[in-house]
Amino acid sequence: MGKGPDTSHIDVRYVADLARLELSDDEIKRYEEQLGDVLHYVDQLGEVDVSGVDPTAHAMPLTNVMRDDRESPGIQRDDVLSNAPASLEGGLIRVPAVIDGEEGA
Amino acid sequence: MGALPLPTLDQAVSALRDGATSSRELCESVLGRIDTVDSRIGAYLYVDREEVLADAAAADRRRADGSQLGPFDGIPIAVKDNMAVRGQPLTCASRILKDFVSPYDATVIERLRSQGFIFLGRTNMDEFAMGSSNENSGLQATSNPHDSSRVPGGSSGGSAAAVAGGEAIVALGSDTGGSIRLPASFCGVVGVKPTYGRVSRYGLVAFASSLDQIGPLTRTVRDSALMLDIISGRDPRDSTSLPEPAGGCASCLSAASVNGMRCGMPREYFEVEGLDPSVRECVENAARQLEAEGAEIVEVSLPMLKYAIAAYYIIATAEASANLARFDGVRYGLRDSEGEAESLLAQYRLSRARGFGDEVKRRIILGTYVLSSGYYDAYYLRAQKVRTLIRKDFEHAFTECDVILSPVSPEPAYKKGELATPLRMYLADIYTISVNLAGICGLSVPCGATESGLPIGLQMLAPALHEKRLLQAAATYEAIRGDL
Numbered sequence: 308m309g310k311g312p313d314t315s316h317i318d319v320r321y322v323a324d325l326a327r328l329e330l331s332d333d334e335i336k337r338y339e340e341q342l343g344d345v346l347h348y349v350d351q352l353g354e355v356d357v358s359g360v361d362p363t364a365h366a367m368p369l370t371n372v373m374r375d376d377r378e379s380p381g382i383q384r385d386d387v388l389s390n391a392p393a394s395l396e397g398g399l400i401r402v403p404a405v406i407d408g409e410e411g412a
Numbered sequence: 413m414g415a416l417p418l419p420t421l422d423q424a425v426s427a428l429r430d431g432a433t434s435s436r437e438l439c440e441s442v443l444g445r446i447d448t449v450d451s452r453i454g455a456y457l458y459v460d461r462e463e464v465l466a467d468a469a470a471a472d473r474r475r476a477d478g479s480q481l482g483p484f485d486g487i488p489i490a491v492k493d494n495m496a497v498r499g500q501p502l503t504c505a506s507r508i509l510k511d512f513v514s515p516y517d518a519t520v521i522e523r524l525r526s527q528g529f530i531f532l533g534r535t536n537m538d539e540f541a542m543g544s545s546n547e548n549s550g551l552q553a554t555s556n557p558h559d560s561s562r563v564p565g566g567s568s569g570g571s572a573a574a575v576a577g578g579e580a581i582v583a584l585g586s587d588t589g590g591s592i593r594l595p596a597s598f599c600g601v602v603g604v605k606p607t608y609g610r611v612s613r614y615g616l617v618a619f620a621s622s623l624d625q626i627g628p629l630t631r632t633v634r635d636s637a638l639m640l641d642i643i644s645g646r647d648p649r650d651s652t653s654l655p656e657p658a659g660g661c662a663s664c665l666s667a668a669s670v671n672g673m674r675c676g677m678p679r680e681y682f683e684v685e686g687l688d689p690s691v692r693e694c695v696e697n698a699a700r701q702l703e704a705e706g707a708e709i710v711e712v713s714l715p716m717l718k719y720a721i722a723a724y725y726i727i728a729t730a731e732a733s734a735n736l737a738r739f740d741g742v743r744y745g746l747r748d749s750e751g752e753a754e755s756l757l758a759q760y761r762l763s764r765a766r767g768f769g770d771e772v773k774r775r776i777i778l779g780t781y782v783l784s785s786g787y788y789d790a791y792y793l794r795a796q797k798v799r800t801l802i803r804k805d806f807e808h809a810f811t812e813c814d815v816i817l818s819p820v821s822p823e824p825a826y827k828k829g830e831l832a833t834p835l836r837m838y839l840a841d842i843y844t845i846s847v848n849l850a851g852i853c854g855l856s857v858p859c860g861a862t863e864s865g866l867p868i869g870l871q872m873l874a875p876a877l878h879e880k881r882l883l884q885a886a887a888t889y890e891a892i893r894g895d896l
Binding site: 317319322323325326327328329330334338341342344345348349351352353355357360361362363364365366367369372374375382383386387389390391392393400402403405 | 511512513515516607608609622648651652654655716718719721722723725726733737740741742743744745746747753754755756757758759760761762764765768770773774776777778780781784791793794795796797798799800801803833834835838849850851852876
């Protein structure tokens, strides 16, 4: 981009770490090349004079959207758990231990 | 391809009402057609024959005893595999959701179900709707029904191919940057992207939440209008859905006329490098036909066109990287790390690495990068400001015209594997993408074909909330165009 950080290179390994994505060396090399092309292309946004322009987050902005404070049926727990890759009795989802010394939960 | 054996939606409604057909007969002819051609086209990822026939029998019983749910009761519909239909798989054509079954109905599905529509099955797509050709499906390849060596377009390619191939009467798709209009154009069917907020996104798997919108793919403009009347309108479960009254799209078509309508042709759209001469000719010919019918053709300018793709790929990937963070192999989706992941973090990383395909990973990386510390202002914030300028471009153009006419894509359907780099693929979305950034409504209606018979679509655009004007213009064009 016209001013600001160096955008000629993307450190894919670092960004993949932020995105919680395991990538192979081959993928990292490939994405660096391909996304380098894409970033080079999007650099043309630097030409546009955006001074005094407000950003658009939503094209049809609505504010303070409220719903009635009323109970309504939700999705049942068993239905939700039926898609869990690993669950335990009592409506729990199993994951690797997060805290040391809590083996065999 | 020869005459399609299926009726249009409008014809099916009449035939059911008059007793000329039954839901069973309609569903059997659709299923029969899927049996005959889908091994070649590959539009469907999932079809539940028994369930469809059971639903058809129930609809026929309701009609026999006078308790039908409405004029559409018993009509089958195909659904893109990113909208929740209770009890059916929902994969987004991704390995990460390969075994997922929806525990609830999307709002659009709920509305169609209450009218008696039957959910035929799930149509193929680019994984998580990221792509323009269906080549990014993680599960299956889909071919263009007009030429098997070519792509159907994407990302709603399965829905477009199903309708074009006579394997569905109507279908639902979703459009984030052209994903309904582009495959409609490539396959020679009608596809509508409603105004952002017209149709509830509840139950649509989010790709880029500020751009995604559900819409119909149909054989005729009238069929799309009928569908919009059912699926549009405020939904308390989607806080971005608009409160403005919807409906009346089909009934307004009987008075459709373009007499005195100002049709804008954006100068920059016809200066795009790589615009195929046959596409240009078909679109210009359509404009002449509208002019002969009383429309006024005016030149307009949308100078921000050249920045639309760049702004889109920053905003869409940024939103996608956040939306796809939920796929972590914990509560649902692929967890492919049993016995390997010694930590929760490793489990996230491995599940995502094995579940997501190439394009999805690439976009997650790009989206994470443009949101990351030190780059946010330079990329994301700047793209959002350019988005404002794109919106203003359209606002200004619509002071000079009522609808805009343009190509949908610079080229007709290309060969599989032809757009070999991600950037080349992104550039093919030049005409459709700015419409999502601006939030306005648009559609693709067939306007001709190349010498070799590949369909070409005409894109028509109207200001936000002006679906009626858009559909009236398209229906008028469709009538004067005649059969293709």
